Amino acid sequence: MLKLKLPTDPRWVNIAEKNIEDILVDHAYCEQKAATSGISLIVKYPDKTKLVEEMTALVAEEWSHFERVMEQLKKRGYGLGRNRPDEYVVELSKHIRKGDKRERQLMDHLLVNALIEARSCERFKLLWKNIQDEGLQKFYYELMVSEAGHFVSFVKLAKEYMPPEVVDTRLQELLKIEADIIANLEHRPDRMH
Numbered sequence: 001m002l003k004l005k006l007p008t009d010p011r012w013v014n015i016a017e018k019n020i021e022d023i024l025v026d027h028a029y030c031e032q033k034a035a036t037s038g039i040s041l042i043v044k045y046p047d048k049t050k051l052v053e054e055m056t057a058l059v060a061e062e063w064s065h066f067e068r069v070m071e072q073l074k075k076r077g078y079g080l081g082r083n084r085p086d087e088y089v090v091e092l093s094k095h096i097r098k099g100d101k102r103e104r105q106l107m108d109h110l111l112v113n114a115l116i117e118a119r120s121c122e123r124f125k126l127l128w129k130n131i132q133d134e135g136l137q138k139f140y141y142e143l144m145v146s147e148a149g150h151f152v153s154f155v156k157l158a159k160e161y162m163p164p165e166v167v168d169t170r171l172q173e174l175l176k177i178e179a180d181i182i183a184n185l186e187h188r189p190d191r192m193h
């Protein structure tokens, strides 16, 4: 799905369902970070009109996702727990190349965001298909569709600023890196990634 090179271990969903409070809290922070990341891109690249426009819409959408996860927590009598470091995102972000090539750095940033969207989308699909709670099934179906759209948008946006073939080559490299990160990350019952 979405070009990911390593599918999630199917055991993840069973573990996740048993820890739904932790998963929802972790998920809420994923949405908050997605919104924050969109804001950071706007602040860093105010001269890129298309990027500013698209990120403005994306931030609003991610924030609405955050609100929806908060509703799910509230419905179950849970609050927003503490934020925990997202090792997956930290590892993946190390591959955003720094230096003076501003467009290249932007491309890497957009592609890393695309991959986070793709992996979240894959996890939401697993939750939609396997979770027992019917309310959450519908919820994760809708979010899966939305995050799939974000994956496509981030890749398209990268191609606004770098030649398409350069973007495709870098996407392939990052897909391999992402699969290695997933393969080496320990399975944790309380995390979305």
Ligand SMILES: [Fe+2]
Binding pocket: 031, 034, 061, 062, 065, 147
């Ligand atoms: Fe989202």
Ligand SMILES: [Fe+2]
Binding pocket: 034, 062, 117, 146, 147, 150
């Ligand atoms: Fe998203």
